[in-house]
Amino acid sequence: MGDPVFIFGGFPMSLDYLISILKPMLEGAQMTVLLFLIAIVASIPLGFLLTLAVKSSFKPLSWLAQGYIYLMRGTPLLLQLLFICFGLPMIPVIGEYLVLDRFVAACLGFILNYAAYFAEIFRGGLLAIDKGQYEASKVLGLNKWQTMTRIILPQMFRIALPAVTNESVTLVKDTALLYAVAVPELLHFAQTAVNRDFTIVPFVVAGVIYLIMTIFLTVIFKWLEKRLKFE
Template sequence: MSISYLWDITIPMLQGAKTTILLFLLVILLSIPLGFLVTLMMNSRVKPVSWLAHGYVYVMRGTPLLLQLLFFCFGLPMLPVIGEYLVLDRFAAAGLAFILNYAAYFAEIFRGGLLAVDKGQYEAAQVLGLSRWQTLTRIIMPQMFRVALPAVSNESITLVKDTALLYAVSVPELLHFAYTAVNRDFTIVPFVVAGVVYLLMILGLTVLFKALERKFKFE
């Protein structure tokens, strides 16, 4: 095994890692606010809204992410009547599945964060004459996010690893190029290189979230 061989297999995998990182950023940027919205819906006083949100979370957390990926990539176009209008680019379909799946998990994380906020905070906000929106944005949300941050960190790291599922729907990402090299060269070295790339991405995330935790005085 030469340095040139390692270089030759690493370059395509780094190209695939761009897809991995793009999906990660897309999911994080969209699923976190969507998850918080679902959390608010779950706590809504309007029962149909609350039931709908709870049902959504139950379905998305109760079925495998791989099944959801296959449904969005291959199942949507097969729906009667509307299927022809739901044909999406493979990456877009996979991204939609990831966003909806992770939004459900983030919704549960944020719900736990809300439950951890002392009820006296709400009463104090009422005494100060704050509106419900001011109470939520200025008092409740900052405390909720501090509590939820470690769980969000863990879920984000899981997301990096879950992006490998793109391989199952033929989206060329990091694992795709590693597996191609293994089949071509009959060696496990590309798998080792892919593992190192994943570990480096997760190391970067870990350092970032540790810094955020220190900022919010977790340590």
């Protein structure tokens, strides 16, 4: 008696085949999750520092931060990844010292890119706070540090959280770009299975895995929004 055949995503397949492709794809998903966690943990604080730099009264620092944000947001993430992985080692004299592990290079590219986007999100959050908040803080006798940490930043994060949620979901999907720099993640194993078996079922499975990850992430952020009494 042969393996049971069922329909998955509109395509006939056996349970044994699904299991055979699912194992390496889940291993690839671990790399996807690892990159996401590293990028989100590092890029959010860096983005906030960039926001402070943009608002700095020291103009050269402000201009430098703004130029960085324009550069990272104005060029494709894929191009940035390719430059870090393959372009840096080609720089004369110092190139040999800039050869990075592919995964490390990818993490660096994602952090630098998403920090620029988070910086703009946080800047928008600061701009949305009424100037009366600052005046009220002065009346209460709060200094600049107390005003920022107790009054401004909590409001900024509440305002910025929905945009941070959207950007984080985009980050999960953008991890598929690891495939372009030869880092074995989820899409890499899906493409390998497609080329080997001449079926698009692995792409369907990969899509389901990505969907599960983004839904899980969205649920967490929605819970966080409610905890912060955003809604």
